[in-house]
Amino acid sequence: MFKRVTSLLLIMTLVLTLGVGCSTSGKKQENKKQGAKNKGQVRVGMVTDVGGVNDQSFNQSAWEGLQRAEKELGIKASYQESKQDADYIPNLETLLDGDNDLIWGIGYKVGDALREAAESNPDQKYAIVDYSYGDKTPENVVGVVFKAEQSSFLVGYIAGKMSQTGKVGFVGGIKSNIIDGFDYGYHAGVAYANKLTNKGVQVLRQYAESFDNPAKGKAIANSMYQQGADIVFHAAGGVGDGVIESAKEQGKYAIGVDRDQNYLAPDNVITSAMKRVDVGIYDLVKALKEGKFEGGKTIVYGLEHNAVDIAPTSNKHVPKEILDEVEKLKKDIVDGKINVPNDEKTYKDYLNTLK
Structure with a gap:
């Protein structure tokens, strides 16, 4: 009788173990399928600096550039809003976990955190506005600066x-x-x-x-x-x-x-x-979608690119x-x-x- 009970317990334990193993494997497989699904559409996310996405300034301009890319290029755009400097690293990690093809840092204050993320994830593409790493730019990073x-x-x-x-x-x-x-x-x-x-x-x-x-x-x-x-x-x-x-x-x-x-x-x-941050954002996302993303460099925009200028409403007062x-x-x-x-x-x- 004891042997029969012992045998039944062993069988039940084996079944439960196999069940748990199948469940874990199934979850991993589901995550892999989700990742493959995401890769069917170019995904681009941005991390704001502490000014926030509605700062009426360059964070908002950056988001407008991504929204334009979403509308005209068919990408999937998202953002993570930073309330303090300590938010940069976790926000970059959130976008990495979100399977984004390109991750933007908006503003020079994100510079150190983005470099750390880029060096830790060499297969992930990154870009940053208002920051140049010069000749030390990681191969998976593009800097975008304006005159x-x-x-x-x-x-x-x-x-x-x-x-x-x-x-x-x-x-x-x-x-x-x-x-x-x-x-x-x-x-x-x-x-x-x-x-x-x-x-x-x-x-x-x-x-x-x-x-x-x-x-x-x-x-x-x-x-x-x-x-x-x-x-x-x-x-x-x-x-x-x-x-x-x-x-x-x-x-x-x-x-x-x-x-x-x-x-x-x-x-x-x-x-x-x-300062047309939206232009810089859109141009690089377009290059990414066309397979022309080239890391390890800084792109500079000026008057000759129609990327800096005075406002079109200037004629109201000037x-x-x-x-x-x-x-x-x-x-x-x-x-x-x-x-x-x-x-x-x-x-x-x-x-x-x-x-």
């Missing part, structure tokens, strides 16, 4: 020509090589206008040390307007929402960034230094004669007659050319 100094030069020229008080402002987000391009490009544009008008317009400058604090942006802009500035340009992501809100309340002018931000304050945003002058400046920049600075050293060199 933001060029569009900033143009809006700086507009500010210098239009200022009635002799003071304009610049509000930066967090100090970096990327924001330096906006900063010194804007200063250079004002300086070029000063050369032509002899108005001696001064630029007030302050950094918010944030990209997602509109209250800080509003406080800085309020201070600048109180000091006599009548036009303030921001390159600060979500912080810029506060700058524009201040312009509305103070009845002053503001200059937007990355996207045409006139819609945020139609009577106050006179122009924007556009006089035609100034806009005509801007068109000539664009040509001079593309032709190399004007070398727009993008940092402190090149700015000092540039000032010497104006003497």
Whole structure:
């Protein structure tokens, strides 16, 4: 009797073991099938920086580029929103687990996390906006950067020509090589206008040390307007929402960034230094779908690619004669007659050319 019971227990144990094994194997097989199904449609995901996908700035422009690719190229687009720097790595891992063919990091703050992810997953394709790894770019990564100094030069020229008080402002987000391009490009544009008008317009400058604090942006802009500035340009992501809100309340002018931000304050945003992140996103996704993705490099977009410019709504507030002058400046920049600075050293060199 004991032997019979023992035998039955052994048989039951064997059946249960086989059942569990079959269940696990079935789950793995289901996951493999799901992965194969996903590969039938190109999947592209992006990780925002802390400004969030609705920052009215470059994160939103990036998402618009992916949405366009989804509509026109038939890809599957998704995003992971970062609330703090610590979210970058887990968000990149989430997109990796989601079987995406290409994973984007939006903004230079994602740079270190994306490099780590790329080196850990050499078979996964990655891309990043506003960051270049130079000659150390991993073979599975493409950097996409923009000559933001060029569009900033143009809006700086507009500010210098239009200022009635002799003071304009610049509000930066967090100090970096990327924001330096906006900063010194804007200063250079004002300086070029000063050369032509002899108005001696001064630029007030302050950094918010944030990209997602509109209250800080509003406080800085309020201070600048109180000091006599009548036009303030921001390159600060979500912080810029506060700058524009201040312009509305103070009845002053503001200059937007990355996207045409006139819609945020139609009577106050006179122009924007556009950086077409959406163009860079779309172009690389198109190359990916066509099998032309080439990693290990950085792609640079400028005026010659129609990827930076002033906003199309600029004609609402900027006089035609100034806009005509801007068109000539664009040509001079593309032709190399004007070398727009993008940092402190090149700015000092540039000032010497104006003497």
